[in-house]
Amino acid sequence: MPNPIPAASRPRLDPADDLTQAAAIDLNAALSDLHSQRTTAPIIRPSRAEDVALLIDHSFPQGGDSLEQLVEQISRATKRYPRRNTHPGFFGWIAPSGLPSDPLAHAMVSLLNENVGGYWASPVGTTIEKTVIRWLADLVDFPQQSQGVFMSGGSMANMCGIASACAKRFGPGFRSQGLAAFSLESRPVILCSRAAHFSIRRAAVMLGIGTDNIVTIDTDDQFRMRVDALASALAEHDNIICVVASAGTTNTGAIDPLPQIADLCSTQDVWLHVDAAYGAGGLMSAQLRPRFSGIERADSVVMDMHKWFFQSLSGSLLLYRDPGWARQLFSESSDYLRMNEDESPEQFAFFSISPELSRRFRALPFYISMRHYGLERLGRNVLHNVQCAEYLANRVRNEQDLELISAPQLSILCFRFRPDGLDDDSVDRLNTTIRDRIQLEGDYLISPTRVNDRPVLRVCIINHATRAEHVEGLLASILRIGHDLVAAGDE
Numbered sequence: 001m002p003n004p005i006p007a008a009s010r011p012r013l014d015p016a017d018d019l020t021q022a023a024a025i026d027l028n029a030a031l032s033d034l035h036s037q038r039t040t041a042p043i044i045r046p047s048r049a050e051d052v053a054l055l056i057d058h059s060f061p062q063g064g065d066s067l068e069q070l071v072e073q074i075s076r077a078t079k080r081y082p083r084r085n086t087h088p089g090f091f092g093w094i095a096p097s098g099l100p101s102d103p104l105a106h107a108m109v110s111l112l113n114e115n116v117g118g119y120w121a122s123p124v125g126t127t128i129e130k131t132v133i134r135w136l137a138d139l140v141d142f143p144q145q146s147q148g149v150f151m152s153g154g155s156m157a158n159m160c161g162i163a164s165a166c167a168k169r170f171g172p173g174f175r176s177q178g179l180a181a182f183s184l185e186s187r188p189v190i191l192c193s194r195a196a197h198f199s200i201r202r203a204a205v206m207l208g209i210g211t212d213n214i215v216t217i218d219t220d221d222q223f224r225m226r227v228d229a230l231a232s233a234l235a236e237h238d239n240i241i242c243v244v245a246s247a248g249t250t251n252t253g254a255i256d257p258l259p260q261i262a263d264l265c266s267t268q269d270v271w272l273h274v275d276a277a278y279g280a281g282g283l284m285s286a287q288l289r290p291r292f293s294g295i296e297r298a299d300s301v302v303m304d305m306h307k308w309f310f311q312s313l314s315g316s317l318l319l320y321r322d323p324g325w326a327r328q329l330f331s332e333s334s335d336y337l338r339m340n341e342d343e344s345p346e347q348f349a350f351f352s353i354s355p356e357l358s359r360r361f362r363a364l365p366f367y368i369s370m371r372h373y374g375l376e377r378l379g380r381n382v383l384h385n386v387q388c389a390e391y392l393a394n395r396v397r398n399e400q401d402l403e404l405i406s407a408p409q410l411s412i413l414c415f416r417f418r419p420d421g422l423d424d425d426s427v428d429r430l431n432t433t434i435r436d437r438i439q440l441e442g443d444y445l446i447s448p449t450r451v452n453d454r455p456v457l458r459v460c461i462i463n464h465a466t467r468a469e470h471v472e473g474l475l476a477s478i479l480r481i482g483h484d485l486v487a488a489g490d491e
């Protein structure tokens, strides 16, 4: 049939273009340079935004750049100004290394392009996401009726866990009347340790609770929540939304005393939310699992896949012991999306237990890597990270010029270069300079932080490719730079 649409307004993007172009480039060859960058030094190179901008084409996109040219442009830019979380010498923040199966899995996600809002929108995607969630729920020993949902990251997942706590605390009126209706007699508060991640504060902002209504509980000498201080705070406040405990704090990797915290919460019927965004990967190792004892008693748990599960960005699991509270909060029906009341699996919708509607097929890379490598094998790498951290801690204990500030409870430790005869301020400057020089040399990276209000050298080991030699190399660099600085009188 002749095309009834005038030629001038016919689309220029032929559906076949994608395929011809994709077929015309060899994906493996095109991406091989990016692949080789994963483990090459430097890990990071100082840059100014204007220098980076010069490597990116800012002209109005008229089209016509070939895919090869585009890959080449990005590859050149990241080679010049890298930030390689993937490198085994990367010990900064809490950044995932990504697994070798991820590029394939993420390509599949794009090709399929399913919107995993619920079963009817993506029968396979929903089935796979529920499957992965069940494996992870089993790791924390959550009951069969528990449910979960993958979200973009730990920050969003923490917020939704706390939102569900509000639903339980205030009942159905919370959804319609908002928090103000429940703040008349006494202020609603969240209790968490002073070492909790700042996403808890932002959750309080976004939920209208306010940061003034976060009651911070002191920590002990191992940076864990003090149970006696929590007990006092619980006795003092009568409008408690939840207690947030950490299973692996960001700065020192401390695990709060979960069994005692769970005891206090259950006695007072207070929601216990456990932020295991970093630590949960440790659950993959049977040897490490006892360290998380008590997590199985939480009402909600957050575990980031893009931290210690080694997975490429991004995905964080929010687990609900009882998903009914989240459902009370998030269930919606509209003219164009009429939700059926029946609870059959075919009616299941992730958007009824979380705020996102359109959702990427986030669980597919996790399904593929977990089935390909097996949780046990990934768990061995997690355990190896912990052993590297413990090994480094012992080396630090035995070095005269080093002082261990926080021993690893998982795979993070903090220490200071502290030669005799220097005052605290000089030691502060020395450690800051050592950290900066390590970054400049490019083979290792440690990120800035402070513990007990002093700068420390913080080493976070969550890369599946990190081995003892990398830890040894880092230590040698720290000692060499530290001693050179002292010899030059630069402290």
Ligand SMILES: Cc1ncc(COP(=O)(O)O)c(C=O)c1O
Pocket: 094, 152, 153, 154, 155, 156, 158, 197, 199, 246, 248, 249, 250, 275, 276, 277, 278, 304, 316
């Ligand atoms: C303990 C903890 N919770 C939550 C978060 C926030 O996670 P995300 O960056 O995935 O939003 C982090 C980030 O490092 C964290 O360490």
